[in-house]
Amino acid sequence: MSEALDLSTFIERKAPGRAHMTLAVEGVGCAGCIRKIEHGLQKLPGIVDARLNFTQRRLAVEWHDGETSAERIVAALAQIGYRAHPFAPEHITAEDDRETKWLLKCLAVAGFAAMNVMLLSISLWAGNISDMTKETRDLFHWLSALIALPAAAYAGQPFFKSAWRAIRSRQLNMDVPITVGVTLALGLSLYETATHAVHAYFDSAIMLLFFLLCGRYLDQAMRRRTRQFAGNLACFSAEVAHKFGSQGELTRVPASVLQPDDVILVQPGEAVPADGTIVSGRSEVDQSLVTGETIPQAVEPGMTIYAGAINCSGALTLKVAAAGGSTLLQEIECLLLRATEAKSRTVRLADRAARLYAPVVHATAAATALGWILVGASVHDAIVAAVAVLIITCPCAIALAIPTVQMVAAGRLFRAGIILNSGDAIERLAAIDTVVFDKTGTLTLPEGVADVSSIDPDVLERAARLALSSHHPLAIALARCARLRIPYAAVKEECGSGVRGEVEGQEARLGGALFCGAKQSSQNKLGAAASTIFFTHAGRVAAIPIRQRLRPDAVVVVRALIARSLRVIILSGDRAEAVEPIARQLGIAQWHAGFTPTEKIAAIEELKSQGRRVLMVGDGLNDAPALAAATVSLSPITAAQLTQVRADALFLGDHLAPVLDAIALSRRAKSLMWQNLWLAVVYNALAVPIAVAGMVTPLIAAAAMSGSSILVTLNALRGRFGQPDFVREARSAPAQAEALPKATARTAEHAPDTLVAANATAARDRLEYAQ
Amino acid sequence: MNVLIYLVPMALLLGLTGLIGLMWTLRTNQYDDLDGAALRILPDDDVDRE
Numbered sequence: 001m002s003e004a005l006d007l008s009t010f011i012e013r014k015a016p017g018r019a020h021m022t023l024a025v026e027g028v029g030c031a032g033c034i035r036k037i038e039h040g041l042q043k044l045p046g047i048v049d050a051r052l053n054f055t056q057r058r059l060a061v062e063w064h065d066g067e068t069s070a071e072r073i074v075a076a077l078a079q080i081g082y083r084a085h086p087f088a089p090e091h092i093t094a095e096d097d098r099e100t101k102w103l104l105k106c107l108a109v110a111g112f113a114a115m116n117v118m119l120l121s122i123s124l125w126a127g128n129i130s131d132m133t134k135e136t137r138d139l140f141h142w143l144s145a146l147i148a149l150p151a152a153a154y155a156g157q158p159f160f161k162s163a164w165r166a167i168r169s170r171q172l173n174m175d176v177p178i179t180v181g182v183t184l185a186l187g188l189s190l191y192e193t194a195t196h197a198v199h200a201y202f203d204s205a206i207m208l209l210f211f212l213l214c215g216r217y218l219d220q221a222m223r224r225r226t227r228q229f230a231g232n233l234a235c236f237s238a239e240v241a242h243k244f245g246s247q248g249e250l251t252r253v254p255a256s257v258l259q260p261d262d263v264i265l266v267q268p269g270e271a272v273p274a275d276g277t278i279v280s281g282r283s284e285v286d287q288s289l290v291t292g293e294t295i296p297q298a299v300e301p302g303m304t305i306y307a308g309a310i311n312c313s314g315a316l317t318l319k320v321a322a323a324g325g326s327t328l329l330q331e332i333e334c335l336l337l338r339a340t341e342a343k344s345r346t347v348r349l350a351d352r353a354a355r356l357y358a359p360v361v362h363a364t365a366a367a368t369a370l371g372w373i374l375v376g377a378s379v380h381d382a383i384v385a386a387v388a389v390l391i392i393t394c395p396c397a398i399a400l401a402i403p404t405v406q407m408v409a410a411g412r413l414f415r416a417g418i419i420l421n422s423g424d425a426i427e428r429l430a431a432i433d434t435v436v437f438d439k440t441g442t443l444t445l446p447e448g449v450a451d452v453s454s455i456d457p458d459v460l461e462r463a464a465r466l467a468l469s470s471h472h473p474l475a476i477a478l479a480r481c482a483r484l485r486i487p488y489a490a491v492k493e494e495c496g497s498g499v500r501g502e503v504e505g506q507e508a509r510l511g512g513a514l515f516c517g518a519k520q521s522s523q524n525k526l527g528a529a530a531s532t533i534f535f536t537h538a539g540r541v542a543a544i545p546i547r548q549r550l551r552p553d554a555v556v557v558v559r560a561l562i563a564r565s566l567r568v569i570i571l572s573g574d575r576a577e578a579v580e581p582i583a584r585q586l587g588i589a590q591w592h593a594g595f596t597p598t599e600k601i602a603a604i605e606e607l608k609s610q611g612r613r614v615l616m617v618g619d620g621l622n623d624a625p626a627l628a629a630a631t632v633s634l635s636p637i638t639a640a641q642l643t644q645v646r647a648d649a650l651f652l653g654d655h656l657a658p659v660l661d662a663i664a665l666s667r668r669a670k671s672l673m674w675q676n677l678w679l680a681v682v683y684n685a686l687a688v689p690i691a692v693a694g695m696v697t698p699l700i701a702a703a704a705m706s707g708s709s710i711l712v713t714l715n716a717l718r719g720r721f722g723q724p725d726f727v728r729e730a731r732s733a734p735a736q737a738e739a740l741p742k743a744t745a746r747t748a749e750h751a752p753d754t755l756v757a758a759n760a761t762a763a764r765d766r767l768e769y770a771q
Numbered sequence: 772m773n774v775l776i777y778l779v780p781m782a783l784l785l786g787l788t789g790l791i792g793l794m795w796t797l798r799t800n801q802y803d804d805l806d807g808a809a810l811r812i813l814p815d816d817d818v819d820r821e
Contacts, residue, residue, distance in 0.1 A: 030810070031810035031811065031813040031814055032814075034807060034810060034811060034814075035814050052807065053803060053804040053807060054804055054806045054807025054810060055803070055804045055805055055806045055807055056803075056804070101797060104797060104802070105794065105797060108790060108793045108794065108797075109790065112786050112787070112789065112790040115786060116782065116783060116786050119782060120779075136775070139775075143779060147783070
């Protein structure tokens with residue numbers, strides 16, 4: 001490592017002389033890893049503490065300032081065999097942790113109170129039908145009040161606060177009836193206790209809070225977990241930029257800290273870390289992640305290139321564009337904003353239920369009170385009946401109905417290699433009837449593959465081993481064919497042309513047509529669907545086509561989607577010649593090529609205006625607005641970062657099957673959600689008339705409440721078992737769809753060289769260990 | 772029913788002890804890394820070998 005890595009932006013200083021840093025670590029999988037990492041770091045001088053959080057795969061290190069450095073720690077970890085990425089602790093994460101902890105505290109307090117109040121209540125119920133004295137009953141009521149009142153004041157805060165926020169903005173949410181119900185029940189119970197009445201409702205109020213908090217906590221825990229995972233992934237794919245300092249020296253800095261007008265160096269094979277104008281250097285850039293176009297584009301000084309493009313051949317010096325000056329990214333951001341606004345208008349199932357439910361609950365309770373007064377009951381009795389209605393109908397089961405299913409479904413999806421970015425994605429995924437695919441990087445694998453059918457194996461082996469020394473994306477694809485993965489000695493990379501070296505005593509070259517002395521015309525013979533890399537050795541020239549490879553199970557998955565009467569469409573930014581064969585191979589009749597981001601959005605809006613609910617699967621920067629415009633969206637983990645953030649869910653690995661799993665599991669989850677809602681409704685329908693009639697006793701209220709909650713939770717747990725039929729079919733079908741020769745099949749096993757692909761592998765490993 | 776005078780406080784005290792214990796585990800971040808805690812008991816390097 002010749003240039004220094006500058007990590008100063010990630011260091012926190014909590015105490016003078018102490019530096020602290022959090023790192024996301026790749027490849028942690030067992031107890032041995034914890035020990036290796038922690039002990040390995042303890043050996044460094046100046047380390048105060050190193051602790052690995054295995055659940056989050058994050059390492060917290062603290063050291064004496066000056067005795068060691070962040071850079072040395074990262075290097076030490078690399079030496080032990082773990083890639084570590086500094087993690088900028090965001091404000092949101094800390095806020096998230098606090099919120100989760102607070103909910104758990106509330107849950108604990110409510111649980112403690114509910115247990116103890118029930119202990120007293122059961123004695124009371126038993127005592128009321130046997131020989132309990134009035135004094136003992138009053139004592140038990142006062143004891144219940146002593147426990148329930150402070151506990152409710154503490155544990156009810158999440159609901160009280162949310163209800164207050166809703167009322168202040170003149171709205172009703174689910175928390176309003178909860179707050180009214182709990183407050184009234186506690187107030188009334190206090191009055192009953194003071195007047196030596198037979199019944200008090202402390203138990204009902206506190207049980208209600210306990211069950212509601214369970215649902216709230218599950219919901220929060222699920223979202224926190226996916227956010228953490230996504231945070232780590234973002235960290236793994238955070239790019240490093242080579243920045244020129246004031247004296248012209250190069251330092252490596254994280255791309256996120258680049259400022260406009262910084263001058264950076266982009267070497268061949270690297271991704272461009274920021275939008276910018278080329279100051280010097282000539283090269284070809286692969287913009288497939290930006291526009292979907294697969295043929296590299298030649299660039300020269302003065303031209304603007306965008307973040308995410310891969311620099312293919314020559315080193316480029318780039319002046320980072322001003323934040324407001326980048327045209328493409330700005331336009332995409334703008335489109336995104338509009339599309340996201342449109343999506344937030346669709347209402348979540350839970351909210352829809354709440355919106356319907358809250359007024360009904362209030363109205364029923366009010367009507368009960370009024371009704372009893374009209375038929376001549378005392379105000380006291382009328383209020384007792386109304387409170388009973390409020391408690392019975394308070395959406396215990398409804399509050400649990402959806403979070404529990406979401407939690408279970410998210411766990412299933414996680415095991416299937418799908419990471420949810422938003423909790424309500426499940427509901428939207430379940431509803432879709434059209435699937436729109438991007439081509440490059442989505443239906444095809446992000447890396448190309450060498451078409452070796454017409455090449456002599458010996459020549460191929462030499463070419464592939466020579467390719468090991470190159471950073472060019474085409475060469476990297478070819479290098480995966482090498483059986484012996486040892487690069488030749490003394491190979492020289494010539495910027496902008498290719499690599500050359502001595503192979504078996506004779507000069508060998510790998511690179512462009514001109515560099516290898518091949519005729520330009522041989523490029524065209526191979527057709528437009530492939531890029532070509534040339535190899536010359538001992539006077540013979542070989543042209544090796546590098547093709548886009550379909551994901552191994554793309555055909556099976558697309559067929560299964562069509563068999564489920566889903567409409568499948570391809571919207572690609574690539575040329576028609578590249579899209580057509582793939583559409584034909586997959587049996588997709590409707591495909592569009594050469595679409596700009598705006599056209600993609602227009603196409604999706606058009607589908608939506610026909611009443612279709614669209615799932616967009618895409619990975620490129622040009623897909624990001626379309627992803628946001630679609631009803632729901634999926635991205636492979638290799639997608640551009642901006643795209644990953646926009647997608648509702650990400651899927652891991654080389655296979656397309658997660659798309660199928662996502663739809664199948666979501667549909668199942670959705671049906672479980674509806675079942676749960678209906679269960680809750682039926683329970684209420686049975687219990688409410690009894691409550692309105694004023695015949696409900698605390699025993700019935702408590703039994704109805706806990707009974708419905710437990711039933712709903714058990715029903716949600718059914719989501720853990722069984723597998724939807726067509727997922728199994730697709731899984732068991734052999735991947736006979738492989739259009740390319742067998743030699744390519746094993747490439748998936750080799751460690752891919754590109755940064756993004758390495759991330760995907762690491763992420764997949766992590767997922768396997770996480771199970 | 773005189774037995775209640777010490778039985779009820781005892782029951783409450785036991786419950787409270789549990790609650791305080793839970794609050795303490797929360798404050799000392801013991802739920803941050805449940806998977807790690809399960810694995811950390813496996814290595815024997817804290818045992819003195821003769």
